[in-house]
Amino acid sequence: MKPSILIVSPLYPPARGGVADHTHRLAQELSAQAGVSVLTSLGTTGDEPVRVCPLIRDWSNAPELLGILSETAAQSAILWQYVPHMYGRGGVNLALPKVMAALHKQGRRQIVIVHEIAAPFSPWPHRLWYALAHRWQWRRILQEADAIGISTEAWLEEWTRRTPQFRKKFRLLPSPSSIPIASVASDHRQTWRRRHGLPTAARMLLYFGSLNPSKQFSWVLTAWQQAQAAEVPVALVIVGDHSKESVPRGLSNLFKDLGYLAAEEVSAALQAADVLALPFIDGVSERRTSFMAGLNHGCAIVTTVGHNTGPTLRQADFFAIPKKPERGAFAARVAALLADEPQRIQLGRRAQSAYELGYSWPVLISRLAECA
Numbered sequence: 001m002k003p004s005i006l007i008v009s010p011l012y013p014p015a016r017g018g019v020a021d022h023t024h025r026l027a028q029e030l031s032a033q034a035g036v037s038v039l040t041s042l043g044t045t046g047d048e049p050v051r052v053c054p055l056i057r058d059w060s061n062a063p064e065l066l067g068i069l070s071e072t073a074a075q076s077a078i079l080w081q082y083v084p085h086m087y088g089r090g091g092v093n094l095a096l097p098k099v100m101a102a103l104h105k106q107g108r109r110q111i112v113i114v115h116e117i118a119a120p121f122s123p124w125p126h127r128l129w130y131a132l133a134h135r136w137q138w139r140r141i142l143q144e145a146d147a148i149g150i151s152t153e154a155w156l157e158e159w160t161r162r163t164p165q166f167r168k169k170f171r172l173l174p175s176p177s178s179i180p181i182a183s184v185a186s187d188h189r190q191t192w193r194r195r196h197g198l199p200t201a202a203r204m205l206l207y208f209g210s211l212n213p214s215k216q217f218s219w220v221l222t223a224w225q226q227a228q229a230a231e232v233p234v235a236l237v238i239v240g241d242h243s244k245e246s247v248p249r250g251l252s253n254l255f256k257d258l259g260y261l262a263a264e265e266v267s268a269a270l271q272a273a274d275v276l277a278l279p280f281i282d283g284v285s286e287r288r289t290s291f292m293a294g295l296n297h298g299c300a301i302v303t304t305v306g307h308n309t310g311p312t313l314r315q316a317d318f319f320a321i322p323k324k325p326e327r328g329a330f331a332a333r334v335a336a337l338l339a340d341e342p343q344r345i346q347l348g349r350r351a352q353s354a355y356e357l358g359y360s361w362p363v364l365i366s367r368l369a370e371c372a
Contacts, residue, residue: 005077006039007027018289026364055068062099083116092133094136113151114149117138117155151174151287153172153313154307171371173367177355179267181267184271196256199233204237208266208293209240211241214282216279218327219279221245224236270297270299275300275344278303284304286359296360
């Protein structure tokens with residue numbers, strides 16, 4: 001008889017975004033080995049072979065949440081998807097640890113996949129309250145969970161050092177790509193450009209993901225404009241969101257803002273790109289699913305390192321980083337890689353190999369099995 005798992009996530013399709021997509025793919029992958037149910041918010045939908053239970057109206061209503069968790073797949077291990085902001089305004093939900101404590105007393109096995117831990121401290125009173133509440137929630141979760149998968153190596157090292165008593169609970173659980181590789185023809189790069197009204201000979205710089213200040217999209221715009229100094233025109237394509245930045249009039253014919261696309265179309269764009277540019281303000285990490293999608297698709301990636309970049313990625317040779325953590329250096333690195341096809345091919349091959357060995361769904365499922 002297959003074991004049973006209840007995944008708890010307020011976000012699930014048709015909601016869009018990293019956690020919703022991750023939960024959907026996680027449920028599908030786990031269903032090959034276990035009976036899987038998903039407990040989520042009202043208004044969501046599901047598909048076979050996963051049983052989706054859109055039952056939760058208010059995630060801060062502890063009695064209701066505990067009652068539903070106790071009744072839904074009562075013999076299942078509980079797999080929590082945890083990002084504070086999913087569970088309450090400002091990410092504050094003081095009821096959640098109480099529910100986890102009650103489930104612990106019932107003997108329910110609880111595994112938590114942590115995609116974010118806490119907001120940074122701020123001088124603004126309401127944001128300071130959020131940050132403090134997040135940390136209180138997190139320390140309670142550390143006590144009540146049986147196993148904790150942390151999606152970022154830098155966080156794993158930090159909390160292993162700060163809370164050595166919980167060392168045995170911790171695992172590194174990277175967030176694999178939620179974009180399956182679509183089948184494309186041998187002339188895909190040319191046909192993709194033609195279909196989107198771009199010169200077939202143009203090199204293509206791709207940005208994939210949401211657009212917010214932490215993604216430093218202005219760096220990508222600078223890199224794109226500087227890359228035009230080469231003899232071959234360079235197109236800039238955005239997938240996943242819409243930019244509010246103005247584009248120089250003379251380059252508008254080389255700019256495509258495609259917004260949110262279905263997974264198959266995202267895969268097609270990734271396979272058409274020459275360089276994927278991802279200048280994260282906090283540095284690249286194992287939780288960045290846009291980065292993981294790039295690795296899985298064999299993209300030549302230019303990204304950044306920062307305080308959320310752990311030692312493994314700092315020493316990696318399967319993506320490129322600028323010499324200095326600044327806009328000009330990032331732009332120069334992008335332009336150099338766009339002009340160097342042999343290096344792009346080499347980085348792409350290393351990226352795919354690194355993904356399969358260290359970050360793919362089979363790797364994640366195997367590590368989850370160790371927690372079960």
